[in-house]
Amino acid sequence: MAEVHDAVEVIRVKRDGGRLSDSQIDWVLDAYTRGAVADEQMSALAMAILLRGMDADEIARWTAAMIASGERLDLSSVPRPTVDKHSTGGVGDKITLPLAPLVAACGAAVPQLSGRGLGHTGGTLDKLESIPGWRAGLSNAEFLAQLANVGAVVCAAGDELAPADRKLYALRDVTGTVEAIPLIASSIMSKKIAEGSSALVLDVKVGTGAFMKSEADARELARTMVELGSAHGVHTVALLTDMSTPLGRTAGNAVEVEESVEVLAGGGPGDVVELTLSLAREMLAGVGLDAVDPADALADGRAMDAWRAMISAQGGDPDAPLPGARETHVVVAPSSGVLTRLDAYGVGVAAWRLGAGRARKEDPVSAGAGVVWHAGVGDEVTAGHPLLELRTDEPERIERALQALEGAFEVGDAAPERRIVLDAVRPS
Ligand code: URA
Numbered sequence: 359m360a361e362v363h364d365a366v367e368v369i370r371v372k373r374d375g376g377r378l379s380d381s382q383i384d385w386v387l388d389a390y391t392r393g394a395v396a397d398e399q400m401s402a403l404a405m406a407i408l409l410r411g412m413d414a415d416e417i418a419r420w421t422a423a424m425i426a427s428g429e430r431l432d433l434s435s436v437p438r439p440t441v442d443k444h445s446t447g448g449v450g451d452k453i454t455l456p457l458a459p460l461v462a463a464c465g466a467a468v469p470q471l472s473g474r475g476l477g478h479t480g481g482t483l484d485k486l487e488s489i490p491g492w493r494a495g496l497s498n499a500e501f502l503a504q505l506a507n508v509g510a511v512v513c514a515a516g517d518e519l520a521p522a523d524r525k526l527y528a529l530r531d532v533t534g535t536v537e538a539i540p541l542i543a544s545s546i547m548s549k550k551i552a553e554g555s556s557a558l559v560l561d562v563k564v565g566t567g568a569f570m571k572s573e574a575d576a577r578e579l580a581r582t583m584v585e586l587g588s589a590h591g592v593h594t595v596a597l598l599t600d601m602s603t604p605l606g607r608t609a610g611n612a613v614e615v616e617e618s619v620e621v622l623a624g625g626g627p628g629d630v631v632e633l634t635l636s637l638a639r640e641m642l643a644g645v646g647l648d649a650v651d652p653a654d655a656l657a658d659g660r661a662m663d664a665w666r667a668m669i670s671a672q673g674g675d676p677d678a679p680l681p682g683a684r685e686t687h688v689v690v691a692p693s694s695g696v697l698t699r700l701d702a703y704g705v706g707v708a709a710w711r712l713g714a715g716r717a718r719k720e721d722p723v724s725a726g727a728g729v730v731w732h733a734g735v736g737d738e739v740t741a742g743h744p745l746l747e748l749r750t751d752e753p754e755r756i757e758r759a760l761q762a763l764e765g766a767f768e769v770g771d772a773a774p775e776r777r778i779v780l781d782a783v784r785p786s
Contacts, residue, residue, distance in 0.1 A: 427522035439645035449706035459664035462509030478706035492674030557644030565602030567702025610728015683726035704766025
């Protein structure tokens, strides 16, 4: 019989810098999921973990207990190798949209269970929901059939997937306990391991627009997640990628879908194409398809065909016009020269305040709201010419968005060279 513990005893162990036993971890996560440990007790424990940390064995057990709180999907009926990607979240990070169909077009299956955006980073489901008719909710049978037939599914995770994380993440969000590496790593990996794919590529963002502001923290998070994946039999690789500047030229929902379609049509901004191809190559290598070059599938239209099939299978019309916004406000370049800095956090907050994101889980988002920038870092700009375009349905939001952009960009003589992929962390 499982040992029964007391929540206060478990909190005190971690508060005093001790190590939680396997039995304490299993008990506290199970009791919290069932409602027998109260939110205030779990908040105290999360804060103790944030301040005191956890060792590798504790993180592994914590992750296993979160997986065990729900169901683990069985993808064995899918007749292709399965591989997924997860990003720790960034501004203008629309990469899943071109990436999932691209990897499907190269012969793998991508089962992407996604979330909605919270705060200044956007959510993949919010972006796709700007496509008329598209629906995020699929039954298990629909999910498996689409994975087998199309090779790519992006949909909402069901309530049965790591329910302990669902509850704990919402609590961490309101108690200042999101930024703990053991809690972030176990939260992400419990969901990804429960999803059942055989390989996983993590895009761990570094910079002002990311959770991890320093490369050292991002590397530690990446290493922790790669070890967790490997321990559970999921071939896991992490790329550390730059998030000091937003990706591409758009942040918002419909505007990011439009940009993704440009990439699938063989165009689009260079940084989005580069990151999409880097992640695609890692995903294909993870399932033994490294002889396939994803650049060919972008160039010859196969990735676009897979996108159209993926959107149609979920009720979306890939040819329908996307919603626009009622109001546009243009910010012009203050002087002529080169754009030397465009801050990811400032752009992310501006897009959020324009209505593209939500402050609380239950808030609606605007499909047409967002920010479009006409020059990227390193591009020449001309004084008085449009630099940023702010789009919103509610003009009263513009002033607050402009405040977020104060000091967020600079025009000078020469921009530092921008590297998109900073490093890779592989299983040891
Ligand atoms: N994303 C998650 O799913 N969990 C975290 O803790 C942080 C980001």
